Amino acid sequence: MKCQFFTRLTVAILCLFSIGMVGCSEAPTVAEVDGRIALDGSPVSTGVILLQDDVNGTGGSAVVENGSFTFSTPIPPGNYAVALQSPPPPAPHETASQRVSVKFPRHLTEAATSGVKVEITPGKNSLKLDVKSKK
Numbered sequence: 001m002k003c004q005f006f007t008r009l010t011v012a013i014l015c016l017f018s019i020g021m022v023g024c025s026e027a028p029t030v031a032e033v034d035g036r037i038a039l040d041g042s043p044v045s046t047g048v049i050l051l052q053d054d055v056n057g058t059g060g061s062a063v064v065e066n067g068s069f070t071f072s073t074p075i076p077p078g079n080y081a082v083a084l085q086s087p088p089p090p091a092p093h094e095t096a097s098q099r100v101s102v103k104f105p106r107h108l109t110e111a112a113t114s115g116v117k118v119e120i121t122p123g124k125n126s127l128k129l130d131v132k133s134k135k
Helices: 003-020
Strands: 030-041 046-053 059-065 068-070 078-085 118-119 124-131
Touching: 030 059, 078 124, 118 124
Parallel strands: 030 124
Antiparallel strands: 030 068, 046 059, 046 078, 059 068, 078 118
16 A cells, blocks of 8 residues: 555656656757858859858858758857858769859858858748859
């Protein structure tokens, strides 16, 4: 009889503890990022967009196709500088006619000189960027 009482008391305490923990979940600590990017009003045909954290230099990159990009892994929220770089080198099986050559203005290729900044917040972020070729 005494054992049943302690078993029920233990179950009751665990239930109360579990109910109390439901309200203690934290907000997302990472961000999902996608968006569109244009250069002087025209969608960037192909390239790579880089986000570099203003504080510690970390960030991420995503491939741009027809002006759209999606970061495949979440990134921490924060303030980021944006850079654009040429597309990755072609795969060995691609022919010369399949290679796309895109050159971006020099100031846009480095996060420190692009002048483009974004704030990434926890959760879903959809960016719409129109960068300028002239500084």
